[in-house]
Amino acid sequence: MTARDQLSPAAALLGRASGPGEAPSPAWREQPGSPGPLVLRWLREAADAGVAALQAATLATVDEEGAPDARVLVLRDVSPDGAAWSFATDSGSTKGRQLAARPAAALTLHWPEQARQVRVRGEVAAGTRDDAAAEFRTRSPAARIAAHTGHQSEPLASDQAYRQAAEAARRLVAADPDAVPPGHTVYTLHAREVEFWQGAPDRFHQRLHYHRTADGWDARRLWP
Template sequence: MEERTVLDLLQRWEHTDHPLRRRDLADDPLEQFLRWYQEAQGSGLRYPNAMAVATATADGRPSVRMVLLRGVDERGFVFYTNLESRKGRELAENPRAALLFYWEPLERQVRIEGRVELVTSAEADAYFATRPKGSQISAWASRQSEPIDSREALERRHAEFAERFGSGPVPRPAYWGGYRVVPDAYEFWQGRPDRLHDRFRYERSADGIWVITRLQP
């Protein structure tokens, strides 16, 4: 049998021609993001709010993972997690992050960069209260990013906390909370044929105005 390389197995396709023009962009990048996000919601994606979050240690060692966007407004982009996880530890020593949304049916991606701050306890409590009870108990059972002997050990911890809380409310663990990424730059990418993609970057100037620049693909 003829050997096949990894490259032979990769799907190859050409992007469709849906131009992104400067005149079509909103002056405010949050408005532009919300326009695209609404279109992503209507595209059939199961998780249009899925985003990659990149963090780094103080000495610049990076890591990245997928999380779900849980809030966005003029203050920034919010996600929730265990504050003692790897990303939590990295954000404690280097409070900056980069986000990436990729919406394949629309051949679009959005990159966001900025400083990171903790959401308030009230915000975290309010969001935690909306989570399914099983997920609330998992926040207690899982010491995120820490080693564990087996799946069975994790499930035992979950069962123990489920018994502990019984039919009553589950309080938010002190080590569980939310982060808000406060953007200082956005980039909007639209796939185009022949890899001549459209890219526009928004950066905030010293006087607070968003400056839009077309980038080469």
């Protein structure tokens, strides 16, 4: 019996050989002075290539005991220099409470179709109510209803309780489409590090790491 024969069903599935996607080449023709131009270029190339869930990002925070926590959310914006990364959530949610206690986070974008990954780390700041209102107006009716349904991360007693809250939210949005939930907050992750990872079928992966300094950005290649 081989070692692979002894793998659990899950380990066997996870261990299947799979290509890292169709890697655009070259990963970067140059190293811009800030990560922003490369972020915008990769976003544009991903959009042109029809990458699914282009805006889906994994946000990692820590809880009151210092244990890591992570979830996928929607990345809303990136500043032209790549220094500010914006997302929105309810301040009363688990991640909202964690950010209030420890305002630092890591954020990851992963586009397997292009074998690309972008990693960001830094401090997080909450925006104003005007910021929240402006962002909320860009949302679809369904997204507004979901936000008004509320109770994010709280225990759910029954499906009926959820349906009733959702119906109340639908009526509220129909009556006042621009009403913003009290806890709706736009957060900005102010990056101190931005890293670009480009996979390759021959596993000659490439990494470009930006570190923010008092004088700007320091860029360097990293070993895969």
